[in-house]
Amino acid sequence: MRCPAVPYHEAAPRAEVEKICAEHGLSYKRDAYGNVIVRLQTAPKQRPFVLAAHLDHPGFEIVRRLGKGRWLGQFLGGVPDTYFRRGIPLRLMPGALPAKLGRRVGSKRQFEILAKPTDATSPQFAVWELEDFAVRQQHIHSRACDDLGGVAAILAAMIELKRKRARVNVIGVISRAEEVGFHGALAVAAAGELPKNSLVISLETSRELPPVKMGQGVIIRVGDRTSIFDSTATRFLMEVAAKRKRQSKTFQSQRALMYGGTCEATAYQEVGLQTAAVCVALGNYHNCADDNKIAAEYVSVADACGMVDLLVAASREMRNYSRLTGKLPAQLNKMLRAARRRLSR
Ligand SMILES: [Zn+2]
Incomplete structure (x- = not known):
């Protein structure tokens, strides 16, 4: 985890x-x-x-870099729209770079992901910053x-x-x-x-x-x-x-x-x-x-x-x-024998 x-x-x-x-x-x-x-x-x-x-x-897959410290993330998985609020802390991976959720882009559950500008990383995905x-x-x-x-x-x-x-x-x-x-x-x-x-x-x-x-x-x-x-x-x-x-x-x-x-x-x-x-x-x-x-x-x-x-x-x-x-069919068979006896009488 x-x-x-x-x-x-x-x-x-x-x-x-x-x-x-x-x-x-x-x-x-x-x-x-x-x-x-x-x-x-x-x-x-x-x-x-x-x-x-x-x-x-569920989490974000990075689609592409938008600019210095800005990436486009596609959310994958089932989370209702109302949960995507700007500023929610994220973790960019690999490298565990701190980031946050930016504005929604278009209609396909894509969002800006914002981090401190750095040239050293090329993140592949992002997750909610929560306890491991x-x-x-x-x-x-x-x-x-x-x-x-x-x-x-x-x-x-x-x-x-x-x-x-x-x-x-x-x-x-x-x-x-x-x-x-x-x-x-x-x-x-x-x-x-x-x-x-x-x-x-x-x-x-x-x-x-x-x-x-x-x-x-x-x-x-x-x-x-x-x-x-x-x-x-x-x-x-x-x-x-x-x-x-x-x-x-x-x-x-x-x-x-x-x-x-x-x-x-x-x-x-x-x-x-x-x-x-x-x-x-x-x-x-x-x-x-x-x-x-x-x-x-x-x-x-x-x-x-x-x-x-x-x-x-x-x-x-x-x-x-x-x-x-096989227990259940055996039990049902036993019940059937009793049922036939009693019903036909
Ligand atoms: Zn699940």
């Missing part, structure tokens, strides 16, 4: 991801489009369990919880599985340019990079919307603004969560349609992969706080840890997928 990124400019957090993988002996590679694919395949014959999250966050990372009162505050929380959850789960020498087949897909219409995920899905029998879980931080409550556990996300995800795969996650609740006094989970945005699950599902989704509730979604103020996002530490817990457990339960998802 110390490494700012916007769509198409994700090199810095991606380097962190690759460093963490190398430190923990997780094998990884970049695909042709610069997405990172991480593998932990200690039981390669098991059905692949794919965990997907993205590196980028802090933990206060059980919450993580950061410019970009979305979706570095998801990325961190993938790495934490895979590191934990490796440490426990778990017999799993997990593939992490850490993608680029989600905020402009999941470009990275579309490229991964279309490339046939993932085996056709994969179960894909899209991981997000997602705007806190009723009925979910921040701090009340990881969310099994039944759908997004665009799609409803696979019912059987969702039930699998519910079975895993129920088992974790029986085993642990502190584990909590919620189940909800998170309709605030469209997530990568829609991209994976549309190419025919079985797909479900998991998220944690997000405050100040896309840095949008009350009164049209730009502020850091935040998530609950317990929810974030709960997400890792659920992913670790689900990775290990993939070998029991048929048994866990």
